[in-house]
Amino acid sequence: MHLSHQLGIVILFLSFLCSSVKSMYFFLEGNNQKCFMEELSKGTVIDGNYKTQEYDSKSQxxxxxxxxxxxxxxxxxxxxxxxVLNQRSGSSGRFTFTAADSGDHLICVMATTKNWFSKENTKLFFDMKFIDNVFDNSQKEDAEKEKLSSINMKIRDINSKVASIKREQQYQREHEIEFRNQSEATNSHIMYWLIIQFVIIVATCLWQMRHLKNFFTVKKLV
Structure with a gap:
């Protein structure tokens, strides 16, 4: 129980170190813009949300x-x-940005209206969450491991298919050899049977000729 409590504190502390949130709201007059500077380290992710409200003179x-x-x-x-970012969106929405290099970044927001010379006030609610990319290397390693694992799975799948094709080809060859042997055996049996039939026919003819010769001799016809 004590160990899990300490682990929770460590995770909470790491979360605090890895991210910070800035929330603000300010007024913009007409098409004027509001800018502020932030020093960002390489890989820092900005996750921002915003919402605008325009002043209605009728309802004040x-x-x-x-x-x-x-x-x-x-x-x-x-x-x-x-x-590095130029995004135009509706009256409310979200934007994300990842710093490609370390250094000062100028972030500007401007509420645009239909009338360029409008002096109406706009209230802008703006909050940004800064997430330091502390676990970038581990995430890349995990992604590379997942990619390698996926490639290995594909290679194993291909090898399995190749082995299956080889087994099928081997089975077909064995089946062809067996069929050829059976065909040759059948042909040889037919040949033997034809020879036997030929011998029987020749023997029968010779016997009949001898029998007729003896018959004619007895009858003194020859």
């Missing part, structure tokens, strides 16, 4: 507008502002 409250959209961009500051 913030409400969801299905026709609105949001633009999310991520630029690599260390690589001369190279843009």
């Amino acid at each position: 409250s913030y409400r969801e507008n299905p026709s609105s959209s949001i633009l999310i961009t991520i630029d690599e500051i260390f690589d001369k502002g190279h843009r």
